[in-house]
Amino acid sequence: MTPSSHPHLCTTIARRLPLLAALIALVALLAPGCGASTDGAAAAEGGQPRRGGTAWMETSQEPPVLNWYLASGGMSITKVLTAPLRSTWVRLDDRGAWQPQLATTVPTLDNGGVTQFPEGGMAISFAIDPRAVWSDGVPITCDDLAFTWHTLMDDRWAIGSRVGWELVDDVECATPKHVRMMLREAHAPYLANLLNTEPLPAHVLRGADFDEVWNNRITVSSGPFVFDRWARGDRLILRRNPRWWNAGPEGKPYLDRLVVRFVPDANTMKLDLRMEDADLVGLPPDTNLPAELASIPNAQYDVRPGAGWENLTFNTARFPLDDPRVRRALAFAIDRDSLVDIVLARQVPRLDSTLLPYQEPYVSPSFSRYHLDQREVAHRMQEAGWERHGQRDRWTDPKGRSPKLLLTTTTGSPIRLKTVQIIADQLDVAGFDSEILLLKPEVFFAQVVSHGQYDLAVYGFTQGVDPSQTKLFACSQIARGPTWTGKNNFKYCRRDVDALLAASDRTLDPQRRAELSHELAERLATDVPALPLYQQPDTLAWNRRLHGVRPNAMGWHLWNVDEWWVSP
Amino acid sequence: MVGESMSRAFVLRRSISALTTVLAASVAIFVLVMVGPDPLATIAQEQDIDTAALASDYGWDDPWVVQYGRWLGRLMHGDLGVSVRTHEGAGGMIAHRLPVTMTLGLASIALALAVSISLAMWTAARRDTRGDRWATGLMVAMSAVPAFSLALVLQWAAVRLKDLTGITIVYVGGMPREGGMVEYAQRFALPVLVLAMIQVAAWMRFQRSELVDALGSDMLLAARGRGLPERTLLVRYALRRSLAPIVTLVALELGTLVGGTLIVETIFGLPGLGRLLVDSVQARDVVVTLDIVLIGAVCIVIATTAADLLNARLDPRLGAD
Numbered sequence: 001m002t003p004s005s006h007p008h009l010c011t012t013i014a015r016r017l018p019l020l021a022a023l024i025a026l027v028a029l030l031a032p033g034c035g036a037s038t039d040g041a042a043a044a045e046g047g048q049p050r051r052g053g054t055a056w057m058e059t060s061q062e063p064p065v066l067n068w069y070l071a072s073g074g075m076s077i078t079k080v081l082t083a084p085l086r087s088t089w090v091r092l093d094d095r096g097a098w099q100p101q102l103a104t105t106v107p108t109l110d111n112g113g114v115t116q117f118p119e120g121g122m123a124i125s126f127a128i129d130p131r132a133v134w135s136d137g138v139p140i141t142c143d144d145l146a147f148t149w150h151t152l153m154d155d156r157w158a159i160g161s162r163v164g165w166e167l168v169d170d171v172e173c174a175t176p177k178h179v180r181m182m183l184r185e186a187h188a189p190y191l192a193n194l195l196n197t198e199p200l201p202a203h204v205l206r207g208a209d210f211d212e213v214w215n216n217r218i219t220v221s222s223g224p225f226v227f228d229r230w231a232r233g234d235r236l237i238l239r240r241n242p243r244w245w246n247a248g249p250e251g252k253p254y255l256d257r258l259v260v261r262f263v264p265d266a267n268t269m270k271l272d273l274r275m276e277d278a279d280l281v282g283l284p285p286d287t288n289l290p291a292e293l294a295s296i297p298n299a300q301y302d303v304r305p306g307a308g309w310e311n312l313t314f315n316t317a318r319f320p321l322d323d324p325r326v327r328r329a330l331a332f333a334i335d336r337d338s339l340v341d342i343v344l345a346r347q348v349p350r351l352d353s354t355l356l357p358y359q360e361p362y363v364s365p366s367f368s369r370y371h372l373d374q375r376e377v378a379h380r381m382q383e384a385g386w387e388r389h390g391q392r393d394r395w396t397d398p399k400g401r402s403p404k405l406l407l408t409t410t411t412g413s414p415i416r417l418k419t420v421q422i423i424a425d426q427l428d429v430a431g432f433d434s435e436i437l438l439l440k441p442e443v444f445f446a447q448v449v450s451h452g453q454y455d456l457a458v459y460g461f462t463q464g465v466d467p468s469q470t471k472l473f474a475c476s477q478i479a480r481g482p483t484w485t486g487k488n489n490f491k492y493c494r495r496d497v498d499a500l501l502a503a504s505d506r507t508l509d510p511q512r513r514a515e516l517s518h519e520l521a522e523r524l525a526t527d528v529p530a531l532p533l534y535q536q537p538d539t540l541a542w543n544r545r546l547h548g549v550r551p552n553a554m555g556w557h558l559w560n561v562d563e564w565w566v567s568p
Numbered sequence: 569m570v571g572e573s574m575s576r577a578f579v580l581r582r583s584i585s586a587l588t589t590v591l592a593a594s595v596a597i598f599v600l601v602m603v604g605p606d607p608l609a610t611i612a613q614e615q616d617i618d619t620a621a622l623a624s625d626y627g628w629d630d631p632w633v634v635q636y637g638r639w640l641g642r643l644m645h646g647d648l649g650v651s652v653r654t655h656e657g658a659g660g661m662i663a664h665r666l667p668v669t670m671t672l673g674l675a676s677i678a679l680a681l682a683v684s685i686s687l688a689m690w691t692a693a694r695r696d697t698r699g700d701r702w703a704t705g706l707m708v709a710m711s712a713v714p715a716f717s718l719a720l721v722l723q724w725a726a727v728r729l730k731d732l733t734g735i736t737i738v739y740v741g742g743m744p745r746e747g748g749m750v751e752y753a754q755r756f757a758l759p760v761l762v763l764a765m766i767q768v769a770a771w772m773r774f775q776r777s778e779l780v781d782a783l784g785s786d787m788l789l790a791a792r793g794r795g796l797p798e799r800t801l802l803v804r805y806a807l808r809r810s811l812a813p814i815v816t817l818v819a820l821e822l823g824t825l826v827g828g829t830l831i832v833e834t835i836f837g838l839p840g841l842g843r844l845l846v847d848s849v850q851a852r853d854v855v856v857t858l859d860i861v862l863i864g865a866v867c868i869v870i871a872t873t874a875a876d877l878l879n880a881r882l883d884p885r886l887g888a889d
Contacts, residue, residue: 056745058742064653064654064851065654065655212655215654215655216654216655216656231664231839232654232656232661232664232839233664233665233839233843233844233847234743234839235743259745261742261743261837262837262839263741263742263837264834264837264843265741265834265835265836265837267720267723267835268723268740268741268742268835268836268837269741271723271724271726271727271740271741272739272740272741272742274727274730275726275727275730275736275739275740276736277736277739277740277741277742297731439850440847440850440851443850443851443852447852
């Protein structure tokens with residue numbers, strides 16, 4: 001039976017066709033998700049790397065400027081996005097091990113690259129890879145390292161951190177490719193602070209205004225890609241560096257372009273990944289994120305404890321948190337286990353140290369003493385002379401003050417929002433009023449926490465493999481005007497802690513340094529300038545078109561971008 | 569001749585009024601932005617420049633009257649200043665974002681106008697029937713749906729469509745990868761649809777009500793009595809009589825483009841003026857904030873003035889002294 005033989009039936013079908021089509025479309029839309037879901041584990045890479053193509057990456061954060069050495073370029077995202085433009089002397093691989101990059105070896109005491117002098121100083125010697133050149137073909141030399149040191153120590157420029165560099169007495173260049181850095185005292189975190197850094201091109205930047213010259217474009221690259229264009233609010237485009245010194249016989253990088261799009265909405269990023277409009281997305285952690293990503297066909301994801309430790313920062317310079325007894329009381333008012341259970345669905349464990357588990361043997365779980373205990377809260381507050389009374393049953397100090405604590409965090413992170421909500425609830429139960437303030441990351445970091453305009457703040461610090469915590473807890477690292485640089489946002493300053501930090505930084509022997517770290521951990525747990533909450537989950541998702549991605553526990557996902565390639 | 573000279577006087581009066589409003593708005597905007605958090609105490613610290621140098625660079629150490637005069641003078645010469653946060657020219661930043669917002673706004677208004685007028689005519693011609701009640705009810709329900717919910721539903725539908733067909737018919741976010749009209753259409757389809765649907769919900773009911781009134785007017789009753797077909801009455805007479813209020817609504821919508829597109833710009837990852845404004849306000853970038861808010865105010869004044877003039881043309885009684 002054909003429609004032509006039954007004109008009446010044909011007409012009927014034709015009349016009903018729009019309705020039928022609408023019905024099919026509706027059923028299709030409401031049907032459960034089709035397509036195979038992945039198990040979340042990174043799939044084995046298949047096939048030979050292919051040259052050419054563009055990888056499309058999405059991230060929610062956009063840096064204010066590109067110059068990672070400046071205070072305003074201090075956000076992690078600046079370093080992440082400019083990583084393809086930079087080679088460092090040594091770098092961390094995805095197992096947290098140091099690898100030489102521009103240097104031919106990782107200088108250590110064992111291999112003679114580091115010499116410790118009896119009078120306290122040290123020398124770091126290494127050779128620069130003879131192939132290393134800038135993207136304009138000029139060789140990368142010892143002169144570039146000396147220029148970097150001079151630039152970072154120049155008071156005219158708003159440098160984010162000078163830790164380590166201020167100990168350098170001289171950079172000796174026996175030949176253009178041989179470096180000897182002379183330090184006036186031993187500096188154990190020399191790999192993290194001095195050599196996991198990238199040189200600045202002296203031939204390009206000498207005489208330039210360093211506060212301005214690399215804010216909106218990076219003119220010369222030492223990495224596998226070069227800067228092409230930055231359309232603010234939209235995208236950053238990086239092109240293959242045809243002169244990359246480490247291209248190898250394969251002629252890396254494989255990609256022609258890497259385009260990073262700035263998408264403020266995490267949900268849209270997930271949908272873009274699903275629709276294959278994005279090849280790789282860096283997502284802010286969320287409670288159900290792993291389950292959501294597992295449901296995306298043709299995508300894989302990686303969730304692992306990252307290099308950041310989330311903490312509740314106490315502003316120790318402001319009443320009432322200038323009293324360590326009150327800080328200890330607050331630490332007993334917060335149920336960190338419930339945060340990990342409710343907010344993170346146990347993707348990562350509770351954190352009991354200001355160091356991360358991979359920093360053995362320096363880690364000591366000194367904060368495990370703090371757990372939810374209302375009796376301890378009462379005991380500590382009474383010890384500080386506070387009383388809980390009044391119609392609302394709030395804690396009141398001997399002068400009759402009952403402060404409302406300003407609890408702040410960044411926007412754009414679902415788990416941070418949930419964390420501060422739960423903390424506010426727990427503080428309320430314990431008898432403290434609080435007020436939540438959400439701020440954009442650049443405002444939060446550059447204008448609020450650094451300036452001490454808060455009582456409590458929830459955010460994270462990125463931790464490398466070196467256990468040095470001088471940048472966080474030393475008195476010298478308290479941000480002060482007019483430059484407001486320094487990461488000691490706790491405003492925590494103790495001479496004995498400074499001495500411990502300095503001793504640890506000077507100790508090259510790992511065992512002795514571990515002992516000093518444990519002593520420091522004990523002091524920090526007693527003073528509680530911060531309460532560690534959890535190790536930040538690091539979530540990366542990418543589609544199967546993109547190959548070569550090796551998530552890095554240190555959080556630098558673009559660390560091996562030269563090995564990425566895309567299928568047709 | 570008399571009508572023309574009166575119309576000219578009306579145009580002149582409205583133009584002077586518009587200029588005065590823009591000037592008053594500029595003073596109000598300047599004062600409101602400058603009484604906010606001290607830019608010296610915030611931006612200077614973020615940028616790591618000493619306060620005195622920044623104050624001198626941006627002229628913030630002068631009295632407000634001088635600062636206002638300088639700002640206005642610069643604007644007259646087309647100089648929008650330099651962003652404190654990014655060190656880029658504010659004019660360039662705004663020019664880069666403006667096309668996105670204009671595309672979103674104009675396309676959504678055009679779509680909303682076409683749909684709401686057509687739907688209003690359809691329901692007005694069938695007033696008090698089941699179809700009229702369904703359509704009107706649907707619009708009432710839709711007007712209660714927030715833009716972000718609508719955006720999420722449409723995004724989800726687009727993904728399901730891709731899952732079903734294997735082809736990307738519309739994208740759920742972002743600017744075009746390489747350009748091309750087709751990709752532009754695919755990228756802007758959903759945000760434009762969201763904005764248009766919100767507008768349709770309001771405009772359609774308004775327009776329907778005006779049309780029903782017009783169809784019941786004495787003039788239309790007389791015309792109907794003379795045997796003119798219903799379609800002619802609706803399209804040629806009732807529609808023209810009922811257009812004046814919708815013109816005002818459209819003008820107001822045009823004027824609020826800058827802020828009105830913020831939610832869709834954020835959800836769909838489009839770099840428009842709304843997002844730039846919010847970023848600037850949050851980063852205390854007073855230079856860019858002042859410029860964008862003033863542009864928004866100028867848009868509203870121009871749009872309402874244009875609406876007044878257009879209404880006067882549609883109904884000459886409005887333009888008479």
